[in-house]
Amino acid sequence: MGYLLRNCDFVITWINNELRILRNVDIAIDNGLIVNVGNIARGTYEEIDCSGHAVIPGLVNAHTHTPMSLLRGFYDDAELITWLNKMWSVERELTRDVISLGSELSIIEMVMSGTTAFIDMYHYPDVTASVALRYGLRAALGPTFIDTLRSPALVENELRNFLSMYGDSSLIRPIINVHSIYAVSRDTLLRIKDLSNELNLPIQIHASETRDEVYESKRRFGMFPVEYLNSLGLILSKTQLVHLGWVTNWELSIIAKANARVTHAPTSNMKLATAGHFPMRELIDMGVTVTLGTDGPASNNSLDMFREMKMAVLLQRHSYWDVGIKAIHAFKAATINGYKLLGLNGGCINNGCVADLVLLDLSSPRLQPARDDNILSNIVYSADGSDVDMVIVDGKVIYDRSRDYPVLRERARNIGERLNDFIRKFL
Amino acid sequence: MGYLLRNCDFVITWINNELRILRNVDIAIDNGLIVNVGNIARGTYEEIDCSGHAVIPGLVNAHTHTPMSLLRGFYDDAELITWLNKMWSVERELTRDVISLGSELSIIEMVMSGTTAFIDMYHYPDVTASVALRYGLRAALGPTFIDTLRSPALVENELRNFLSMYGDSSLIRPIINVHSIYAVSRDTLLRIKDLSNELNLPIQIHASETRDEVYESKRRFGMFPVEYLNSLGLILSKTQLVHLGWVTNWELSIIAKANARVTHAPTSNMKLATAGHFPMRELIDMGVTVTLGTDGPASNNSLDMFREMKMAVLLQRHSYWDVGIKAIHAFKAATINGYKLLGLNGGCINNGCVADLVLLDLSSPRLQPARDDNILSNIVYSADGSDVDMVIVDGKVIYDRSRDYPVLRERARNIGERLNDFIRKFL
Numbered sequence: 001m002g003y004l005l006r007n008c009d010f011v012i013t014w015i016n017n018e019l020r021i022l023r024n025v026d027i028a029i030d031n032g033l034i035v036n037v038g039n040i041a042r043g044t045y046e047e048i049d050c051s052g053h054a055v056i057p058g059l060v061n062a063h064t065h066t067p068m069s070l071l072r073g074f075y076d077d078a079e080l081i082t083w084l085n086k087m088w089s090v091e092r093e094l095t096r097d098v099i100s101l102g103s104e105l106s107i108i109e110m111v112m113s114g115t116t117a118f119i120d121m122y123h124y125p126d127v128t129a130s131v132a133l134r135y136g137l138r139a140a141l142g143p144t145f146i147d148t149l150r151s152p153a154l155v156e157n158e159l160r161n162f163l164s165m166y167g168d169s170s171l172i173r174p175i176i177n178v179h180s181i182y183a184v185s186r187d188t189l190l191r192i193k194d195l196s197n198e199l200n201l202p203i204q205i206h207a208s209e210t211r212d213e214v215y216e217s218k219r220r221f222g223m224f225p226v227e228y229l230n231s232l233g234l235i236l237s238k239t240q241l242v243h244l245g246w247v248t249n250w251e252l253s254i255i256a257k258a259n260a261r262v263t264h265a266p267t268s269n270m271k272l273a274t275a276g277h278f279p280m281r282e283l284i285d286m287g288v289t290v291t292l293g294t295d296g297p298a299s300n301n302s303l304d305m306f307r308e309m310k311m312a313v314l315l316q317r318h319s320y321w322d323v324g325i326k327a328i329h330a331f332k333a334a335t336i337n338g339y340k341l342l343g344l345n346g347g348c349i350n351n352g353c354v355a356d357l358v359l360l361d362l363s364s365p366r367l368q369p370a371r372d373d374n375i376l377s378n379i380v381y382s383a384d385g386s387d388v389d390m391v392i393v394d395g396k397v398i399y400d401r402s403r404d405y406p407v408l409r410e411r412a413r414n415i416g417e418r419l420n421d422f423i424r425k426f427l
Numbered sequence: 428m429g430y431l432l433r434n435c436d437f438v439i440t441w442i443n444n445e446l447r448i449l450r451n452v453d454i455a456i457d458n459g460l461i462v463n464v465g466n467i468a469r470g471t472y473e474e475i476d477c478s479g480h481a482v483i484p485g486l487v488n489a490h491t492h493t494p495m496s497l498l499r500g501f502y503d504d505a506e507l508i509t510w511l512n513k514m515w516s517v518e519r520e521l522t523r524d525v526i527s528l529g530s531e532l533s534i535i536e537m538v539m540s541g542t543t544a545f546i547d548m549y550h551y552p553d554v555t556a557s558v559a560l561r562y563g564l565r566a567a568l569g570p571t572f573i574d575t576l577r578s579p580a581l582v583e584n585e586l587r588n589f590l591s592m593y594g595d596s597s598l599i600r601p602i603i604n605v606h607s608i609y610a611v612s613r614d615t616l617l618r619i620k621d622l623s624n625e626l627n628l629p630i631q632i633h634a635s636e637t638r639d640e641v642y643e644s645k646r647r648f649g650m651f652p653v654e655y656l657n658s659l660g661l662i663l664s665k666t667q668l669v670h671l672g673w674v675t676n677w678e679l680s681i682i683a684k685a686n687a688r689v690t691h692a693p694t695s696n697m698k699l700a701t702a703g704h705f706p707m708r709e710l711i712d713m714g715v716t717v718t719l720g721t722d723g724p725a726s727n728n729s730l731d732m733f734r735e736m737k738m739a740v741l742l743q744r745h746s747y748w749d750v751g752i753k754a755i756h757a758f759k760a761a762t763i764n765g766y767k768l769l770g771l772n773g774g775c776i777n778n779g780c781v782a783d784l785v786l787l788d789l790s791s792p793r794l795q796p797a798r799d800d801n802i803l804s805n806i807v808y809s810a811d812g813s814d815v816d817m818v819i820v821d822g823k824v825i826y827d828r829s830r831d832y833p834v835l836r837e838r839a840r841n842i843g844e845r846l847n848d849f850i851r852k853f854l
Contacts, residue, residue: 105795301805302808302811314698361836366729371847374503
């Protein structure tokens with residue numbers, strides 16, 4: 001049993017890497033896939049009236065630390081290293097229950113704001129995965145190597161357990177998380193390379209986020225961070241490099257040559273004052289797959305991918321002193337590129353794409369006036385997550401505002417109170 | 428007849444220039460003013476249940492071009508001067524009807540997102556003023572001197588008419604708008620100075636927005652823009668300088684000495700790639716009243732002041748490479764400083780402050796968890812306008828989500844369609 005999305009005012013999709021805007025079409029979904037787009041005769045599918053709506057591919061939050069809504073607003077006004085040490089002081093005390101609550105609060109926020117998949121890095125990923133499955137969201141995640149907090153043998157053991165639990169899940173994709181070159185030793189990095197090969201898993205790592213990281217890398221290893229990772233054989237097509245605010249231009253060709261993937265998290269970089277510049281235009285020109293992430297809700301402090309798309313364009317324009325980066329680049333990063341990173345044919349609304357869709361209510365004042373020529377602009381520069389009316393993942397309606405809004409908000413408030421009971425110990 | 432706001436979970440206010448967070452208090456409003464804050468016995472006032480809500484002062488959008496939602500998304504991908512010429516090509520054809528529709532669409536968006544007052548610069552301000560009054564919003568506005576489009580004599584005449592229409596209004600505050608030193612001649616600027624003295628009106632002007640403006644000012648006048656305006660006697664305590672992205676450090680002391688007011692519009696500057704740096708910390712340290720504006724909805728493209736507060740902090744952190752600018756600075760700029768610019772005792776929730784208030788619904792997932800120590804952070808870094816449940820201006824409820832939400836959205840959609848009929852001529 002599938003769905004027929006009838007009379008969509010606008011459908012925004014990618015066909016052969018080109019953005020296409022369709023008007024007044026229907027979308028048929030069956031068995032988790034889009035099976036028809038056009039003017040479709042009524043059949044046995046359950047119908048969803050999409051008049052007054054723009055239908056877009058689901059948004060992929062390519063880098064976050066989902067449970068960290070538990071630390072939202074806990075410690076905002078510090079630069080990265082100071083901030084990180086403060087986070088770690090609480091994170092040593094985290095329980096599975098607290099992780100579950102933080103994950104659920106963030107997942108509610110993501111679902112309500114049109115995120116259909118997220119790539120996560122945190123402790124107890126099995127807890128976060130189980131909450132994601134409960135809400136029907138896609139997630140790529142796994143235990144995090146971080147020698148400063150946990151022994152690598154322990155993390156490796158967790159990774160194997162995680163794989164046995166979620167290796168066959170259609171919504172959960174196991175990955176190897178590596179905190180950074182400053183929190184993980186050279187020996188551990190070499191072990192991670194072997195594990196990645198043995199288990200055939202992607203690797204996600206923070207890289208070249210701060211001036212300090214780059215300076216210390218050069219001092220200790222005689223190489224910049226991406227050069228160092230490359231010297232260990234860790235810059236691969238399955239490697240996802242996050243941040244790259246202080247990457248050198250000669251490291252870009254290492255990334256491009258390996259076909260590694262990169263993720264930009266502009267809001268978090270700005271909030272933590274890491275400064276630097278993510279070379280988005282150069283990376284795009286070299287054919288690198290650029291994606292976007294909010295980073296964790298303790299360093300953003302929002303999980304709204306609409307806001308992140310806008311921020312990405314704006315920060316690039318500010319840095320380059322020109323308008324070379326446009327709405328289309330951010331939309332591509334958040335949709336089709338995000339799905340590419342997940343290894344799925346998604347981020348598109350064509351036959352055969354996974355049925356991960358978001359319905360935006362065009363009666364939101366900030367989305368008016370709406371026409372073919374400005375709908376993309378309205379989505380990237382004006383919309384926010386609150387304009388989302390419905391979210392479909394894997395062909396299932398995981399959020400229907402008219403049905404779920406009051407329940408989810410009541411739940412969010414309840415979780416907030418329970419998180420406060422935990423956090424108050426640290427104040 | 429007034430209101431009693433009962434059981435407010437959080438009340439955020441300013442007392443003697445210090446931020447204060449009150450818990451579980453009531454607020455009494457009478458005759459447009461706040462008359463009591465604390466635990467108040469029930470009386471004859473109509474009660475509003477504020478449990479589950481944070482009550483904050485209304486937000487002042489200190490610089491916008493309200494009717495320009497009619498041009499939202501019309502032409503996004505250009506730098507300022509190219510963009511401006513494109514805007515002017517349409518603006519020559521504007522009618523009062525179109526201005527009214529654009530103003531109404533923007534005012535709906537502002538009201539729904541917690542803006543209680545705005546400072547505007549555009550053509551036909553009497554039309555915008557009448558819409559603002561209809562919706563109960565405060566506005567400071569007036570005809571705009573822009574020699575490139577209209578003769579100064581014509582604008583002066585409009586100004587006198589505007590003053591006779593709105594000089595006595597409690598919600599509308601007439602001002603003299605001046606586009607810029609590059610769109611207004613020296614003779615006109617001198618005439619404006621006389622007019623400002625004769626009519627006792629504040630002046631709003633774009634200044635030092637682009638590198639080009641600064642370069643041309645130095646070339647033509649031998650002075651930088653603020654120096655030039657100062658040489659004409661136009662840097663005064665009633666002068667509002669907008670943008671200042673390329674102001675020199677020696678011009679800051681001219682501004683501070685005159686006690687002129689300044690407005691930062693970070694999103695618009697970034698979107699138009701004007702680059703530069705608004706020296707927020709230096710201006711604050713010098714005691715200058717810093718305020719925030721979204722700029723027009725054709726260059727932002729949102730009117731959400733919550734998003735603008737966050738953007739201000741983030742851009743400053745990115746530029747200074749440190750976290751010196753914090754949530755409190757943006758909140759101050761958007762609340763109490765905005766009201767100072769309007770010449771009102773507002774932006775605060777104490778006895779005698781004007782009763783301009785916004786109720787935020789704490790069951791929004793992005794506002795959880797909420798405590799005394801993080802509520803301000805949640806408001807600045809996580810909230811957006813969609814978290815607004817009620818807006819009170821001048822002691823009157825001008826927006827009640829439970830009552831007005833569907834009606835306003837239907838109206839927004841209808842306006843959007845009518846604006847499209849106009850815009851299509853230019854596509």
